[in-house]
Amino acid sequence: DADVTQTPRNRITKTGKRIMLECSQTKGHDRMYWYRQDPGLGLQLIYYSFDVKDINKGEISDGYSVSRQAQAKFSLSLESAIPNQTALYFCATSDPGQGPDTQYFGPGTRLTVL
């Protein structure tokens, strides 16, 4: 089984809808991250969490919110989706106890906002 899973894998929604992307991990890592990827722009950090009670904004958090329900679960919500949030979204985990933060990524969610 995959260590980092994301659901759904693909989602098409309409402008103004609220949607949630979910991430689960079995690696036992405390640190979790949400990124979005647009063609030619690389990975941009949306939110990150170093433990269940520690949540921080990344460089592009506007229009997004997160919830860390447990060590293993980190959800990303779009409160009112807009077309320019169409992108590929990745969840990642890391464990500082293993040295520098090497990150382990999920398979991604392709989101389309019409």
Add this chain to the structure above:
Amino acid sequence: SQKIEQNSEALNIQEGKTATLTCNYTNYSPAYLQWYRQDPGRGPVFLLLIRENEKEKRKERLKVTFDTTLKQSLFHITASQPADSATYLCALDGGSGNTGKLIFGQGTTLQVKP
């Protein structure tokens, strides 16, 4: 602000040749640098990490160099194969005060032709 630059143009090489990808950065001094591989529609996968006090790191056919004076890392794949075709991302630690975060370049796509 911190900035990372990778060649935006795709690199096309013949099978068996050495591929060399470049990662340049400005405006800070990272403690370490990482390289990831990303296949289309999939999450990045960690390949190699090199620390600021290391000049070179090798893993099988992969070699990474880190020149902190030039603020540059080179990523080499020797005896390249069509299966090496992918996008390669470099990532740097977020610097002091940003522990646990990575900053990613936009990636360079490598195409190895048989």
